[in-house]
Amino acid sequence: MSRVLLLNASYEPLRILPATRALQLLVRGMVEPVTDVIAARFRSPSITLSVPTVVRLQRYVFAPKRKASWSKRAVMARDNYTCIYCGIEVGDTVSGHSLTKGDFTIDHLMPRSRGGKNTWSNTACACGPCNRRKGSRTPHEAGMRLRWEPKRPRVGYLVVSGDIPESWKIYLEM
Numbered sequence: 001m002s003r004v005l006l007l008n009a010s011y012e013p014l015r016i017l018p019a020t021r022a023l024q025l026l027v028r029g030m031v032e033p034v035t036d037v038i039a040a041r042f043r044s045p046s047i048t049l050s051v052p053t054v055v056r057l058q059r060y061v062f063a064p065k066r067k068a069s070w071s072k073r074a075v076m077a078r079d080n081y082t083c084i085y086c087g088i089e090v091g092d093t094v095s096g097h098s099l100t101k102g103d104f105t106i107d108h109l110m111p112r113s114r115g116g117k118n119t120w121s122n123t124a125c126a127c128g129p130c131n132r133r134k135g136s137r138t139p140h141e142a143g144m145r146l147r148w149e150p151k152r153p154r155v156g157y158l159v160v161s162g163d164i165p166e167s168w169k170i171y172l173e174m
């Protein structure tokens, strides 16, 4: 199922739509394309319609902000299965082995054994070796530098939906 990111007229991300729904909105002139990256093409005998991966509402709608709820899966999606310490990511090859999602783990910056909580700012994706090297120390104590600052993602439902297309990222401020 191809997914399309729906933006408000203000370019704030609102929700994810199936490409078929985005097509209806495009045909009715309610949204406009904001990227050349195509999510899906729909063909009829006479015409081919392309649906981009990001569309924007023509008219602003009021949408209260939702909070992203924490989960291990959501942290992994936020961090794109990339180690916050060494930067290796899923698909990279390390000593002849292609890394899978299972090679990554959730690291607690302040270790759980010392009261660290399951929060967006205290957790990040880490590879096994970095996770073991850090042990029950803070990154500072272990002399390990964070490659980014873990934060609550801006839009909740996006982080539970798995892989995030490249063309969405500038709108998600990730």
Ligand SMILES: [Zn+2]
Binding pocket: 083, 084, 085, 086, 087, 088, 126, 127, 128, 129, 130, 131
């Ligand atoms: Zn690592």
